[in-house]
Amino acid sequence: MGPPGSGKGTVANILIETYNIPHITTGDLLREEVAKGTEVGKFAKPYMDRGELVPDEVVTRMVEERLSRSDCEEGFILDGYPRNPAQAESLDGILRHLRMSLDCILNIVVPDNELIWRLTTRRICSNCGAIYNTLTKASKKEGICDFCGGKVIQRDDDREDVIRNRLEVYRKQAEPIVELYRKRGLVRDLKGDVGLKALPHEIRKVMQAGK
Numbered sequence: 001m002g003p004p005g006s007g008k009g010t011v012a013n014i015l016i017e018t019y020n021i022p023h024i025t026t027g028d029l030l031r032e033e034v035a036k037g038t039e040v041g042k043f044a045k046p047y048m049d050r051g052e053l054v055p056d057e058v059v060t061r062m063v064e065e066r067l068s069r070s071d072c073e074e075g076f077i078l079d080g081y082p083r084n085p086a087q088a089e090s091l092d093g094i095l096r097h098l099r100m101s102l103d104c105i106l107n108i109v110v111p112d113n114e115l116i117w118r119l120t121t122r123r124i125c126s127n128c129g130a131i132y133n134t135l136t137k138a139s140k141k142e143g144i145c146d147f148c149g150g151k152v153i154q155r156d157d158d159r160e161d162v163i164r165n166r167l168e169v170y171r172k173q174a175e176p177i178v179e180l181y182r183k184r185g186l187v188r189d190l191k192g193d194v195g196l197k198a199l200p201h202e203i204r205k206v207m208q209a210g211k
Contacts (some may be wrong), residue, residue, distance in 0.1 A: 001107050001177070001178065011023060019077050024072075029059075038091065043058060060090040063081055084177065104188050105186045121133050124153060
């Protein structure tokens with residue numbers, strides 16, 4: 001778990017390399033269902049097109065199906081789920097049914113000023129989704145993606161006023177979930193502002209502390 005811009009994808013990639021387990025994001029699951037043209041995909045697409053949250057019961061059904069696959073038997077990384085207490089309760093039911101349990105909730109902590117700096121300087125290829133930063137990782141040719149030649153843009157939701165609102169919304173949604181899991185002794189706080197070079201060491205330190 002972590003607010004927008006905290007580096008959840010980066011942390012997940014490091015965990016994947018360490019534990020060799022699947023990284024499951026609800027966004028990817030939804031896009032997969034839409035691409036396949038399944039009933040779930042057809043139901044979810046109008047919500048996604050409007051930028052609205054897909055109903056909990058649909059997301060929960062997808063998560064249960066994904067966790068039941070054989071590649072999750074040795075573990076998995078959940079990213080983007082649960083997003084609210086109702087989803088957390090549903091996840092408890094899914095895990096009981098599959099005879100699984102959560103080992104930890106990795107809560108990425110980054111100061112607001114760092115998050116705002118990261119997101120306002122972030123740029124994304126409109127074609128392939130490659131991520132750049134105007135200060136630390138600019139494309140070789142301004143406005144052009146190094147990989148596919150697509151247009152590199154700033155997303156509308158990466159403006160400071162929008163970012164502050166997104167952070168507020170995230171906290172309202174996430175804090176009850178974090179506290180729920182903290183009471184169960186599952187939460188491990190990870191400093192997400194240590195820099196890319198130090199991040200793998202920080203992750204190892206936090207994960208080993210829980211053993």
